Amino acid sequence: MNRFGRYLVTDIKNAIARYGISFLIMATVSLTSYLLVGFFSTIVGAGWYSLEVAPRTVIMGITLIVLTITAPAKIFGFITDKKEGSSFLMIPASSLEKTLSMIIVCCVIVPFAFFAVYMSLDQILCLIDRSCGDSIMVTINNGQTLLTEAFRKINMESENVIPDYSSFTSVWLYFDDLAQGFLIFLLGALLFKSSKPAKTIGCLILLSIALSMITTPIITHGAMEKFKEAAANSNMTPEELFNMFPLISWSIKHAVLLDCISDTIVNLGLAIAIYFRTRKIKH
């Protein structure tokens, strides 16, 4: 195995040692929440009750957010620590190899292992207990089909105002958003010496405020009068409505592409920032 491969294996072992137990707790939330809900509903005399797919999906979403926030800091936060970080910096591998390995662990291995365990457990529970209804995996597949169908219908009714939205099912569309979350918190884990997730969230809030202050006037420039006009005229066709706001309608038409391009650019920027932080870190 080449050096990068060996390094990646070392990083995975390190991730298991530092985050294995927390990961297992989060990945098995589907099982624990199922047992807890059933247990407490039995205690209060309501009989065995299992959550439907909607609350189960919300719980999975919340768990995923917690995973995104905590995993990078727990697995790689030690790098800013003088004692442990020195040991990491001294390993004879290039900064690029170290960066790539960190990104693969955080953006690919951790989330995919999480989905694999979480959804498998959910699927098994739904097979055993039919009162659970559809599993999260089946629901997501159905949801994607419904979403694509809905947009196809809008397209037909509004003379192709909205282009083909079948790309909503594209894996990349979801992966780049997922990766972005992990990359942001990985960069935060490498930049801050303490309270890493809290400081990263603080920076994100400040950045969001600054960006909205810049972008809102650009998007709404001269549009208020048109908004009032559109609100007053309820007989407008979707096409007429779209033509009134060229920038907004252009953005909607190319939303999927724009999202992919912007996320890819931001993710690349984050990856480059992580690389330079790894290369220039001092102890």
Added chain:
Amino acid sequence: MITIKELGFSYGDHVVLKDISMELQEGRIYGLLGENGVGKTTLLTLLAGLKQVEDGTLEIDGQKPYNREPSFLSNIYYLPDEVPAPRRKAIDFAIDHGQYWSNFNAQKFSEIMTVFDTDQNQRMDHMSYGQLKKTFISFALACNTKYLFMDEPTNGLDIPSKAQFRKAVSKYTSDDSTLLISTHQARDLEAIIDPIIILDHKDVLLNASLDEIAEKLYFDYSSDVDPNALYQEMVPGGNIQVVRNTTGAESKVNIEALFNAVLLHKNEIKEMFNK
């Protein structure tokens, strides 16, 4: 070879190293001595590439440490004063990390752990500080690197372990390896370090081999007090005095007495050894 020219480093406004110049030859075990805060640890971290040189140059075999090129890193190992405690068995840690150093020898690691009487199958986060330090010393020596920098390696070691450390360094260091050991415990390492480097706040006061030192300074253990002694201290059974060696007489270098003599007569000693 390690070449340091007019090296400067500061923490904000606090200058730690200034105009430091020296050369370290291959195949020697250097002892780096100095008072607290003179920059010994800073110098070691600069050599290990953990800090960036601010002024002057620092090169190891023509490479700049801070670039942290894998080819450079595979030739060095830095053992800091404080070591981490990974949640793994010592042997697993050693094999897993050692694979990146091309000359790492797992058998040698096990042997040195035996010399230190430390269980290689024990989890490192369950070890005492001394055991942890011995594990890292074993790992550092087993990496067989060309350059090995150790910061206060005997701190936290009990009395038998200090003797085991000397034995391990003497037995398991290859002839072409260069060791730089920073210490305040000069007596712990007296038998193995040669040459001696004494660092001052902004200067290298001494960089000389024991032979050179013994040639220029005489360490008198008699009870007669010499009024011209550079340093004199009463010890059980007599005195230890450091005087200029004008007769060419042979004596055993006492590193603690040497260190104190150098601190008391900085310019005189520098002049004596720069001739």
